[in-house]
Amino acid sequence: xxxxxxxxxxxxxxxxxxxxxxxxxxxxxxxxxxxxxxxxxxxxxxxxxxxxxxxxxxxxxxxxxxxxxxxxxxxxxxxxxxxxxxxxxxxxxxxxxxxxxxxxxxxxxxxxxxxxxxxxxxxxxxxxxxxxxxxxxxxxxxxxxxxxxxxxxxxxxxxxxxxxxxxxxxxxxxxxxxxxxxxxxxxxxxxxxxxxxxxxxxxxxxxxxxxxxxxxxxxxxxxxxxxxxxxxxxxxxxxxxxxxxxxxxxxxxxxxxxxxxxxxxxxxxxxxxxxxxxxxxxxxxxxxxxxxxxxxxxxxxxxxxxxxxxxxxxxxxxxxxxxxxxxxxxxxxxxxxxxxxxxxxxxxxxxxxxxxxxxxx
Amino acid sequence: xxxxxxxxxxxxxxxxxxxxxxxxxxxxxxxxxxxxxxxxxxxxxxxxxxxxxxxxxxxxxxxxxxxxxxxxxxxxxxxxxxxxxxxxxxxxxxxxxxxxxxxxxxxxxxxxxxxxxxxxxxxxxxxxxxxxxxxxxxxxxxxxxxxxxxxxxxxxxxxxxxxxxxxxxxxxxxxxxxxxxxxxxxxxxxxxxxxxxxxxxxxxxxxxxxxxxxxxxxxxxxxxxxxxxxxxxxxxxxxxxxxxxxxxxxxxxxxxxxxxxxxxxxxxxxxxxxxxxxxxxxxxxxxxxxxx
Numbered sequence: 001x002x003x004x005x006x007x008x009x010x011x012x013x014x015x016x017x018x019x020x021x022x023x024x025x026x027x028x029x030x031x032x033x034x035x036x037x038x039x040x041x042x043x044x045x046x047x048x049x050x051x052x053x054x055x056x057x058x059x060x061x062x063x064x065x066x067x068x069x070x071x072x073x074x075x076x077x078x079x080x081x082x083x084x085x086x087x088x089x090x091x092x093x094x095x096x097x098x099x100x101x102x103x104x105x106x107x108x109x110x111x112x113x114x115x116x117x118x119x120x121x122x123x124x125x126x127x128x129x130x131x132x133x134x135x136x137x138x139x140x141x142x143x144x145x146x147x148x149x150x151x152x153x154x155x156x157x158x159x160x161x162x163x164x165x166x167x168x169x170x171x172x173x174x175x176x177x178x179x180x181x182x183x184x185x186x187x188x189x190x191x192x193x194x195x196x197x198x199x200x201x202x203x204x205x206x207x208x209x210x211x212x213x214x215x216x217x218x219x220x221x222x223x224x225x226x227x228x229x230x231x232x233x234x235x236x237x238x239x240x241x242x243x244x245x246x247x248x249x250x251x252x253x254x255x256x257x258x259x260x261x262x263x264x265x266x267x268x269x270x271x272x273x274x275x276x277x278x279x280x281x282x283x284x285x286x287x288x289x290x291x292x293x294x295x296x297x298x299x300x301x302x303x304x305x306x307x308x309x310x311x312x313x314x315x316x317x318x319x320x321x322x323x324x325x326x327x328x329x330x331x332x333x334x335x336x337x338x339x340x341x342x343x344x345x346x347x348x349x350x351x352x353x354x355x356x357x358x359x360x361x
Numbered sequence: 362x363x364x365x366x367x368x369x370x371x372x373x374x375x376x377x378x379x380x381x382x383x384x385x386x387x388x389x390x391x392x393x394x395x396x397x398x399x400x401x402x403x404x405x406x407x408x409x410x411x412x413x414x415x416x417x418x419x420x421x422x423x424x425x426x427x428x429x430x431x432x433x434x435x436x437x438x439x440x441x442x443x444x445x446x447x448x449x450x451x452x453x454x455x456x457x458x459x460x461x462x463x464x465x466x467x468x469x470x471x472x473x474x475x476x477x478x479x480x481x482x483x484x485x486x487x488x489x490x491x492x493x494x495x496x497x498x499x500x501x502x503x504x505x506x507x508x509x510x511x512x513x514x515x516x517x518x519x520x521x522x523x524x525x526x527x528x529x530x531x532x533x534x535x536x537x538x539x540x541x542x543x544x545x546x547x548x549x550x551x552x553x554x555x556x557x558x559x560x561x562x563x564x565x566x567x568x569x570x571x572x573x574x575x576x577x578x579x580x581x582x583x584x585x586x587x588x589x590x591x592x593x594x595x596x597x598x599x600x601x602x603x604x605x606x607x608x609x610x611x612x613x614x615x616x617x618x619x620x621x622x623x624x625x626x627x628x629x630x631x632x633x634x635x636x637x638x639x640x641x642x643x644x645x646x647x648x649x650x651x652x653x
Contacts, residue, residue, distance in 0.1 A: 031622055068608065074569050078562055079367065083608060086363035103476045104564035111488060112363075125476050165463060166472040167566070189464070189471075 022058040022307060025066050025084035026094035027105065032072030037097035040290020041119060042067065045094070047276075047283050048300035058307045063300075070096050074104035081105045085112050091315040092117070092303065095135075097292075099123030099167050106133045113315050115322065117303065119295040123171050127341040132319060136299045136336050137292070138264050138346030140168070143241060144175020146262040146348035147213060151180060151238055154260070158183045159238070160209035162200065164216045165189035172215050172240060185209055190220065197224050201231055211236040218243055222251025229255035236260070244351050246358060256353045260361050265349030266294065266333040273332050298331030305329065366489035370496055372601045374558050377500045379581035379593035380507055381550035386579070387587030387646075388511060389543045390523030394575055395435075395451030396551050398458035399428045401570035403552025404559035405462060405469060408478045411560070417479060421499075421556045428552025429545045436544040440537050455575065462567040474566025478559050492561050499557065503550050508590060510546065519543060520588070580628055584635060586642030595643055603627070 026045065029038035045065055053062045066088055068080035077096055084090050085108070093109065095102045095118040102121035109116035110130035118126070118135040127139060151159055161176065161184050163169035170189065177184065186207045190200045201224065204212060212235045214224060221243040228234065229252075241263035249256045266273075276297055280289055290296075302325065307313075310321035326338045336344050350361035378400060385391040406427040407420035439450045462469045469475070481492045510516055518539055522529045526536050559565050577600065585596025607624050635642065 074562055074564055074566070075371075079371070079605060080608075082364045082367040083605075086365075086367075100472075100474050100564070100566045100568065103474065104562055107477070107480075107563050123473070125473070167474065170466070170472050189466075 021062045021064040022313065023064045023066055023088065023090055024092040024094065024303065024307075025068065025088060025090040027068050027070050027077055027080040027084065027096045028094070029072040029096055029098065029101070030067065030069040032070075032076075034072045034098055037120065037291070038069075038072075040287075040293055041097060041296045043284055043287060044280070044290055044293035044296040045300055047280055048297045048304075050283070051279070052300065052304040058304060063304060063307070065094070066090065070101055072098070072101070074101055077101040077105045078108065081108055081116075085109075085114050091115060091313065092307075092318055094119065094296075094299065095121065095133075097121070099126060099171075102126060103129075106130065109133060115315050115318055117299060117322075119299045120292045123167055124175065127343055129342075131342070132315065134322065134338055134342035136302065136331075136333070136344055137295050139343055140171045141175055142346050143262060143264065143348060144172050145179050147172070147215070147238060147240060148176050148179035148181075150260065150262055150350060151211065151213060152182065154211070154236070154238075156182060156211045156236075158185050158209065158211075160184070160186040160204050160207055160212045160235070162187070162204065162212065162214050162216070163189055164220055164242075165191050168242060169215050176213065176215070190216070190224075192217070192220065194220070195223065196227070198227055198231065200224075201228050201233055204228075204235075205231065205233040209235050211238060213238045214243075215240045216243055218245045218248050219251065221248050222256075225252035225255045225259070244358060249353055249356055249358065254356070257356075258353065260350060260352045262348045262350055264333075264346040266347075276332055294331075294333045298333050298336060301331060302326060302329050302336055363487070363489050366493050368601065368605050370489065370493050370561055371605075372598050373493075373496045373500045374554055374561065375578065375581055375597035375601055376594050377503055377557070378551060378554035379578050379585075379597050380504060380590075381547045381554060382578055383582045383587055383589075383593045384507060384510075384550070385543055385547040386582055387589070387592070388516060388519040388523065389540055391540060391543065392445075392448040393451045393544070393547070394448050394579075395453070395455035395458075396547070396578060397570050397572075397575045398451075398455035399432060399548040399551035400555035400558070400574070401455075401458050401462060401567075402431055402548075403428045403555030404565050404570070405475070405555075406552070407556035408475045408559045408565055409468070411479045412475060412477065417481060417560060420560075421553060424552045424556035425549040428555070429549035432545045432548025433541065435548075436541040440540050440544070452572075452575075455570070455572070459567050459570055462570070469567070472566060472568075474564055475559075476564045478563050478565065480563060481560050496557050496561070499553065503553065504590065504594075506550075511590070515539075515542075523588075577628075580632055583642055584631060586644035586646065588646040589642075589644045592642050592644040592646075600628070 028041055029035050049063050049065055057063055068084055070076035070080045084093050092115040095116050097120045099121040102118050106116055106129035110132050116133045120137050121135055122140045124139050124141045163173040214237055237259040239259055239261035244261055244263050306322040306325040309325050310317045326336050329336045351358050352361040382396045385393045403424035407424040410423055411417055411420040435454055442450055463471055480488055481495045483491045518534055522536055529536055581596035581600050582593050586592030604624055
């Protein structure tokens with residue numbers, strides 16, 4: 001009998017504790033092709049949640065994130081989202097990395113009147129998702145314009161354009177083509193993850209471009225630069241944000257010298273960034289800072305602010321509070337004021353490689 | 362509620378998809394590893410025309426026609442190959458389709474995928490309920506078609522071809538013609554499943570149609586029992602509900618990342634055990650030729 005009472009007591013304690021939390025959902029790729037993003041995002045989110053709770057939580061209750069895996073697929077995203085909306089009945093859900101999965105889910109969130117907020121999805125199509133969809137990451141649109149401006153400022157009238165054949169590369173290239181006031185003498189997509197890009201480079205080399213806009217990833221970028229150098233093809237390389245990594249320099253060696261790229265920038269100096277870095281290192285001593293982790297960190301803090309300001313815990317009240325709370329909210333990744341599409345602005349910085357180091361251009 | 366409907370809808374789409382594969386794999390003995398290619402063709406056909414403003418029923422009809430025609434074109438040369446070679450060719454075919462969808466950007470938007478595919482709407486019902494009713498009706502209708510086809514002389518000839526092509530030829534049956542027709546029919550219904558999937562999910566991109574989907578659908582057929590009408594139904598129900606059911610395991614948040622790996626391992630283990638212990642699947646085919 002004693003044991004039963006004890007168990008019952010524990011149960012009530014547990015449910016009491018359960019009732020004291022404010023839950024939001026998160027759909028992330030925790031397994032599958034891009035799980036490396038999802039796992040990093042999860043860490044950054046958990047770190048921010050811990051800070052929010054330490055600072056008093058949401059109106060005195062603890063914030064809790066319910067994660068669902070989307071297996072890095074569109075169907076998995078829809079499944080995970082449907083579960084969070086209809087079983088868990090959560091009014092706020094954090095959307096997955098990768099624009100393609102985000103796009104599969106956003107019409108459902110809009111239809112079910114659930115706040116859906118992304119931290120990495122860059123595709124420009126997302127702006128049209130609807131009034132319940134937000135993102136704290138700048139749209140591709142802005143970076144495409146940034147690369148076009150870079151090419152123009154450097155005085156190039158003619159460039160060749162090549163880009164990685166995925167949603168990021170193609171999306172960016174489309175914007176670049178629209179915005180660049182000059183001639184594009186050659187243009188094609190290159191496939192992801194190849195070990196040999198010599199035939200692509202031959203095609204570029206034949207046109208003898210002075211500058212090549214190469215919107216690609218780290219591994220592909222390294223291979224391309226190295227093989228171009230071996231072929232004695234040395235134009236000025238202009239690149240995007242996805243290739244900005246010491247790994248690129250490591251792969252390409254001295255051939256990476258002098259490339260110029262753009263990236264959505266935020267100051268990696270100052271107390272707040274330093275605080276994020278040390279807090280992350282303290283919580284996950286063995287893990288590196290995840291890519292785009294800062295955006296997730298900011299997103300949770302912004303959400304917490306909105307939840308604290310919201311008049312009620314339902315999507316419409318939170319939506320209004322989110323719009324209001326974002327005004328002038330400056331996180332470590334900059335100003336997060338939402339426009340009418342739920343998008344944020346960004347400042348684009350420029351990077352270059354000098355003496356084997358990535359530095360500001 | 363909506364989540365329950367979602368699972369049911371997925372089950373129905375996979376039932377249709379795996380049953381269409383069963384026609385080829387279970388009845389005609391054609392190991393088509395490229396069936397996902399026809400699913401993709403169906404999805405894109407219907408998505409493209411409906412996004413352009415045509416009605417959904419037209420899109421679904423088109424997805425069947427396009428998949429059937431491509432099936433014919435594929436089967437014509439490839440069926441001169443037999444056994445393993447057919448399997449390899451079909452695998453290559455699915456990859457070709459995926460690359461085509463990825464690179465023909467003027468038509469398919471390439472890796473950007475097609476967002477905003479119209480959803481099935483009838484009688485002002487909630488989105489999932491409307492989709493469920495339409496998909497249920499179409500799947501049932503398709504299963505009826507399979508039943509009629511398979512209990513006809515055509516179906517019996519297919520089984521004969523599977524068991525012994527030489528005997529079939531001795532009976533004066535044109536084996537290649539039978540196989541080509543089977544692939545055309547199987548592809549048409551595979552295409553329909555793809556079309557329904559596209560209208561349900563609402564966004565498609567070439568990455569959705571990977572080898573993984575092929576493996577999953579073959580598992581549905583083999584687990585349930587190939588060569589039977591109910592096998593793929595049971596197989597699909599099991600595969601989808603077990604896959605989604607793993608979401609409800611009471612695991613701590615840090616462990617959720619492991620669930621998908623458990624799922625893949627579980628499916629792999631099931632497949633291996635089936636092959637070893639019960640190659641005929643859960644529902645065994647009746648009237649199997651007795652081996653002596």
